[in-house]
Amino acid sequence: MTGVGPCIRYAVCYDVLNNRRRRLLSAMLDGYGSRVQKSIFEVVLDRKLFDKMVSEIHTHISSEQDRVLIYPLCANCAEKVHRLGCSDPAPGEETVFVV
Numbered sequence: 001m002t003g004v005g006p007c008i009r010y011a012v013c014y015d016v017l018n019n020r021r022r023r024l025l026s027a028m029l030d031g032y033g034s035r036v037q038k039s040i041f042e043v044v045l046d047r048k049l050f051d052k053m054v055s056e057i058h059t060h061i062s063s064e065q066d067r068v069l070i071y072p073l074c075a076n077c078a079e080k081v082h083r084l085g086c087s088d089p090a091p092g093e094e095t096v097f098v099v
Contacts, residue, residue, distance in 0.1 A: 005047045009073040012041045012053075016066040025060040025068075029053075 012029055016022035016039075026035075032053050033043030045053060057068050073081075 007044050007046050008050070009042065009044045009075075009078045010050070011036070011071040011073060012043060012068065013071070014039050014061075014066065014068045016061060016068075018062070018065070021060055021062065021066065025057065028056050028060055 010033075012033070014022075014025060014029075016025055022039075026039075029035075029041040029043070032045065032049070033041045036042050043053070054070070061068060
């Protein structure tokens, strides 16, 4: 997060047919947030990082074969997410130690 405006939580879901494109997209998204499911990531980004992520997504997919959906989650909705079973903390909710 770069401090350019408010940060918003998003769910990024994808269906990428080609294995290589899917691996590259997955690795790229891993740098922005946390994997929730095999093809779903949760990210918390300000506008500048969101725009950068979208731009990078375009370089990793085929617009004719692949699909990426980005759902914004308002703060009120994000607070109502039910995390059941074993799950990692959501992005922005991790415990961070600065040494």
